[in-house]
Amino acid sequence: MGTSSGPKLSGMQKQVLSLYRGFLRAARLKSPEDRRQIESIVSAEFRRNSQQVDRKNFLYIEYLLRRAAVACINRASPAQASMVAPFTGLKSTSAFPTTRKTTTDITSIASNGGRVQCMQVWPPRGKKFYETLSYLPPLTREQLAKEVEYLLRKGWVPCLEFELEHGTVYREYHRSPGYYDGRYWTMWKLPMFGCTDAVQVLQELDEMIKAYPDCYGRIIGFDNVRQVQCISFLAYKPKGAE
Secondary structure (H helix, E strand, C coil): CCCCCCCCCCHHHHHHHHHHHHHHHHHCCCCHHHHHHHHHHHHHHHHHHCCCCCCCCHHHHHHHHHHHHHHHHHHHCHHHHHHECCCECCECCCCCECCCCCCCCHHHCCCCCCCCCCCCCCCCCCCCCCCCCCCCCCCCHHHHHHHHHHHHHCCCEEEEEEECCCCCCCCCCCCCCCCCCCCCCEECCCCCCCCCCHHHHHHHHHHHHHHCCCCEEEEEEEECCCCEEEEEEEEECCCCCC
């Protein structure tokens, strides 16, 4: 007996389907009544808009799906309406309640049109690129502490890594542009799960420098829920490094 396969989906349709499934997974955390409402509204929007998807209207379909889920949550939980992240143009935001925190940290300000006046980096000519922020003047102890405090506020797990030979970005195994290159950083210790103090992270950095004074060191922020590295910046360069 032959098996019939469904129609092939385009790349954009697959993205919409993935977004739709993500909403359904998130709905499982709600109460049974709220979950049924979310599933009903989001499914209706998905069926109505997912048949003819192209690059032009994908963002609009994404917006419709998010708006449907937000509208449902507003009806189900009026007290949480002010906590829902709004849709702001091209900036991807969560459709479910999130805690909003006012901060002046420049690394947390989102802008689609360059409305924020950011600090100017050093000219890259003649300078080797090591890691994030490496074109800036070397960070002071206080500036490093603020960067660590930022990743801790985001709920990420700090982790220290070092490299003894290739501190700069170089291409060995492939030539495609992007973040990943030929470097392999070595973990100093296990990720600092449960750490809430930037001083502890800097103390570990001092221990790493003492053990490997000629190393390049970086600090990363690891999201142990999504299993992804969210931030990484150069924390130490050996003496004589450009």
